[in-house]
Amino acid sequence: MIASTPAFFISFDSLKDLFVNLIQSLGFGESFGWVAFLLAGISISFLIINVMVMATAFYTWFERRMIGRFQVRRGPNRNGPFGIFQPFADVLKLIMKEDTIPDAADKPVFTLAPIALLAPTLMIMIVIPFGTYLRDDALLSNLNIGILFIVGVTSVNSIAIFMAGWGSRNKYAILGSMRGAAMLISYEIPMALGITSVLLLSGSLAMTQIVQSQSIWFILVMPMGFFVFMAASTAEMSRTPFDQIEAESELGSGYNTEYSGIKFAVLFLAEFMAPIVTAAIVTTLFLGGSQGFDFLPGGIWFAIKMFVLIFLLLWVRSTWPRLRIDQIMGFAWKVLFGLGLFNIFLVAVEFMVAVELGHTKDDGSLTTEYMLIMAAVNWMVTIIAFVILANFVGKKKYHRPEPTASPLANMGIGGD
């Protein structure tokens, strides 16, 4: 890593120092330090919110264009070059629309639900280590419990979806949110199992430590954990293979049926921000965060990896068919849960073997050579496990009764 570089990277600490100097130059004493503390916090939050909202706006455009490509049509291409101003047109349209609240709705709950859905998604970004030249700093705070914070904060989402569904007093909305909550709770378990296998090797919950411990990217060391985590987080976002919350074909529009205007825009924003945030988490956990070659700064590497992951998620969304709710729950409990536990077992046994054979460094982490051996073994095990799952376990179909024709169906042929 390069030692002295321009400090283009803004962090909480640098902003705090800036405000401390500003306050002191204005003639206030030490006792006003808490003002600097608050100002730095507010300005960095302002920055995160705006960057994330703009990124999401362009992401919606990218996703719609790409899905257009996948489905052999054009996608939005009217506003600006390649239709890049489409998100602004959408937002303007939504803001100018009437913001209706149903008469029967529980008004405070109905109004708070979009905020409760958006806030956790934004809060995750404060612990993501985007990386600098010098160290892998997070934007706002290098929490000791980084990944636990992420899991805890994401779990608020299911409550926000409940609030939206219940506040609307609409049966489709309640059905959508109940399905959604059942699904979100189920998929939190494989997600946590995927994270646990990472934590076994990193030995810390802090996001910066997780990045630093990846001398070999964890996607290479434990592909099965990566698969489990990606599948579970796709379900947590409730995107297409798993979209039961917003099942347009059967539930109207699910939990957001009654929303319109700016509130719908906020729900939409939270929904489209989720892939970006998920890509950031996966980059940190499995793709070595801001690691890369020295000719580009770490933040750029982070962004490149995020973009690849976002494209992967988009690819899955646009090409895979939807699952039914029973298939979704079965997949969580029968497949992902088992694979996650198996992966933890595998990694733990390999870790213990490494400790026995003395392949650890001074600080208790594994040596790079041993991680390469682990990678080879784990890839083979993963491929074998997937082949067995797909060809033997997956072949057992659900036993359903043979469909019998309704007596009404052939009234004209065999009847009287």
Next chain:
Amino acid sequence: MSLTTESFAIQLAFWVLSFCTVISAIAVVQIQDLFRSALFLIVTFLGIAGLFVLLGAEFLAGVQLMVYVGAISVLIIFAILMTRDLEEGNPSHSFRIPVAIVAILFMLFSIYAITVGTNWDSRLISETLNQEQQTEAGKIFFADSIPNLANLLLTDFVLAFELVSVLLLAAAVGALALVRNR
């Protein structure tokens, strides 16, 4: 940046968090609408998580978020959605005040017994150290409390730790037995 200036922000955070926690805890029991009182319960849980952070117990705060906000509240809300006659709330009964007093007294007594009865330092810090050394050792312990917590849970308190899992298993089996088709 001196410590005193930051501690004002921490003081402010403490008072705001405590105020929110207490107000929403009162709202949980006073509001008629069951769904709203469940939402206020979630606010209470969030406030308690914040208080844990201020105490330096970040791991507990994370677990509080994950378990209480993410799992238990959702179960409570599920149960509420399955219930009829939500608007009326609980019917009041004559035992309400006595039961509340007994519960409060029991809570106060157990909190008092635990705070007074526990020797807070003995597990972390040997008693031969003087006050300053103990404070230093405590700072080192709490700077990275998760490995130490894990060690304690899987060595000294392993029996309690495993018993809790068995308790959860028993609860799951009991629930299955209740809903099973006879």
